[in-house]
Amino acid sequence: MYQQQLYVFDGDKPRPACIRNYTEADFAGLIAIQRECFPPPFPSELWWNEDQLRHHVTLFPEGALCVEVDGALAGSMTTLMVHFDPNHPHHTWAEMTDGGYIRTHRPDGDTLYVVDISVRPRYRRLGLGKWVMHAMYHLVVHKRLKRLVGGGRMPGYHKVAHRMSPEAYAEAVVRGELHDPVITFLLRCGRTPLAVVPNYLEDEESGNHALLMEWRNPFLP
Structure with a gap:
């Protein structure tokens, strides 16, 4: 199981933090985080429910991480293992994650797939998303994915x-001509783009598109 003690910085002030596997005791807090992170027009039915979270901690507890700051739950990230062919990247979030229940988890998979990452808005200036993303990179290396x-x-x-395609938008963000709250953050975490995927998720702000992005294990060819 994973547990990492560290300090994050609120300006120049260090604050104690911990990244660890989440458990059933955290479920209420994790659902509250979803409400804060994905307000309307994001569909509320896509927030976590307790049944989904129970599948996460049962089927792949290694891929269920949360982060605390000063002992308070501040964010989470959930993954599963899958077989992935980068030459055929198109899929939906629901297909890959079993609608968030992760019954598609494959212990013999070659890829760690991100189901969700969420950080409470009031904690976002602390860099927690990047820290928890790197904790998942540790898992990729540890499991030789x-x-x-x-x-x-x-x-x-x-x-x-109204004036550009999703592909053109993604390219402009990668070139630094536009800023996107999610894609720019993922680039800063070391992720690189693979393909724009249509009809990935019901998401009005994104036009139902997503930019598929990867981080490759640097210890494997």
Whole structure:
């Protein structure tokens, strides 16, 4: 099981933090985080429910991480293992994650797939998302997987959808000509783009598209 003690910085002030596997005792807090992180127009039925979280901690507890700051639950990240062919990248979030229940988890898979990452808005200035993402990179290396992969929402796309395609938007963000709250964050975490995937998730802000992004295990060819 995973547990990492560290300090994060609120300006120049260090604050104690801990990244660890979440458990059933955390379920209420994890659902509250979803409400804060994904307000309308994001569909509320896509927030975690206790049955989904129970599957996470039962089927793949190694891939269920949360982060605390000063002992308070501040964010979480959930993954599962799958077989992934980068030459055929198109899929939906629901297909890959079993609608968030992760019964598609394959212990012999070659890829760690991101189901969700969420950080409470009031904690986002502390860099927690990047820390928990790197904790998942540790898991990729530990299990000798080929990569981590996940579909990044493009919540800034709706602002320019009238004048550019999702692919053009993603390319502009990667070039640094536009800023997207999610894609820019993932680039800063070391993720690299694979493909824009249509109809990935019901997400009005992203036009239902996502940018599939990976982090490859640097210790494997």
